[in-house]
Amino acid sequence: MRYSKLLFPLQVLLDVIILEIIWHAALSYFNYQLLTKSLLVSLLAWTVSLYLIRNYRLKRYSRTPKILHDITRLGIIYLGINVMLQSFVLGANYSHSFYLFFHGLFLGFVMLIRIVEIVMIKRYRSLGHNYRNVLILGNTPDTKNLERNLFKGNDLGYHLKGVLNNTDYQFDKFVQVLKDKKIDVVFISAKQFSSDEFNKIVDYADNNLIKIRVVPNFSGLFASNLKLDYVGYQPVLVYREIALDDWMNAQVKRGFDIIFSLFVIVFVLSWLMPLMALLIKLESKGPVIFKQKRSGINNKEFDCFKFRSMTVNKNANSLQASKGDARITKIGAFIRKTSIDELPQFINVLLGDMSVVGPRPHMVKHTEEFSNVVDRYMLRHFVKPGITGLAQTMGYRGETKTKQDIKGRITLDRFYIENWNFFLDIKIIYDTLVNGVRGEEKAY
Secondary structure, eight states: OOSOSSHHHHHHHHHHHHHHHHHHHHHHHTTOOOOHHHHHHHHHHHHHHHHHOGGGSOOTTOOHHHHHHHHHHHHHHHHHHHHHHHHHTSOOOOOHHHHHHHHHHHHHHHHHHHHHHHHHHHHHHHTTOSOEEEEEEOOSHHHHHHHHHHHSTTOSOEEEEEEEOTTSOOHHHHHHHHHHHTOOEEEEETTSSOHHHHHHHHHHHHHTTOEEEEEOOTTSOOOTTOEEEEETTEEEEESOOOGGGSHHHHHHHHHHHHHHHHHHIIIIIHHHHHHHHHHHHHHOSSOSEEEEEEEOGGGOEEEEEEEOOBOOOTTTTTSOOOTTOTTBOHHHHHHHHTTGGGTTHHHHHHHTSOEEESSOOOBHHHHHHHHHHSTTGGGGGGSOOEEEOHHHHTTOOSOOOSHHHHHHHHHHHHHHHHHOOHHHHHHHHHHHHHHHHHOOTTOO
16 A cells, blocks of 8 residues: 555554553552443543644654654643543542553553554565655755665655756756656755746646655745654655644544534435425426536546536536626526525535535636646645635635636635644634625625
């Protein structure tokens, strides 16, 4: 398997099993009653602690000392939260000795298991599995050191496919290497390329879903979206950190999507869909649900569902709706104004093609057009598209008439991708509801 998405969930599951066993053993050792609710509270405390400590996940270039340091921090936070919840929520009166025994034993086992996991993962990667293809741009002591780290033991899961020195670098040659070698990650020396050339490289990488890692000259390039990380002991800068690449963030968002979409489907669409079917059919011939190919995460196409708001026409998949569009039916004008036409997309959310909040999905034809005229347009496909998004709540809804319209939308989409958190999603949903009640000028 080249990219393992199961590693972290299995890691968490194993920790939960260990927690349950040690919790029961500790209660038995101290002659306390075995209560299911006390175990559930302890598991809740562990879950909250995991969410608060974002460095828990084993990264490709994680160093063992730092991992154990982060687990220790996690253990301290878990101790505090668990004691608080057991005491104030359950009113449990466990002794200090019990808590120290349980948490010390649990933490020790977690560290031991983590070391075993590191050894097994490194062994697996050294056999050529779970890898990423890498290209290095530049020729400095830092890139040479990076190259040595990448080759050292080959247990980081990186396959170095080439090094392009700045002296023989040509953009066309760079692009060809990316295509021929199927490059996933580019490490670039910060000080050996002009800002214009650097931006050109980043633009191409963003538009082709290739990750950028900057090998820094610490007196050189810095920006608000750069993050320091390490490959072995060589510092590198992560050019763009995708918040939803974090497994815990992704699970929180997906859990919310499932709950929210089920609520809408059960309590709204269950009665609204038959009503809409009747009204749409009475006015015009054609299907009730309009399916349109749109661009999703990693630029994969999916069928986006909407209540049909237009007469059946041959331009439905290529021409945006405009003000006074003759194709829009009377009932269609109403449901577009109130955004009722978008409600079937909660089925897309439940299926996993979309999220409640995210960059709005564009028609495949428009994705191809916009990606050719707007730099870094494709980075919006690092995450799932949404029913609503930050750009839509800030006035960039509906038809994109000018290049500036799409640039403004992409700027806000990029901010959302880099700065996602659960409360930002809640705010966007709230703003969407408020705008829906007030009415929006571009809702046509």
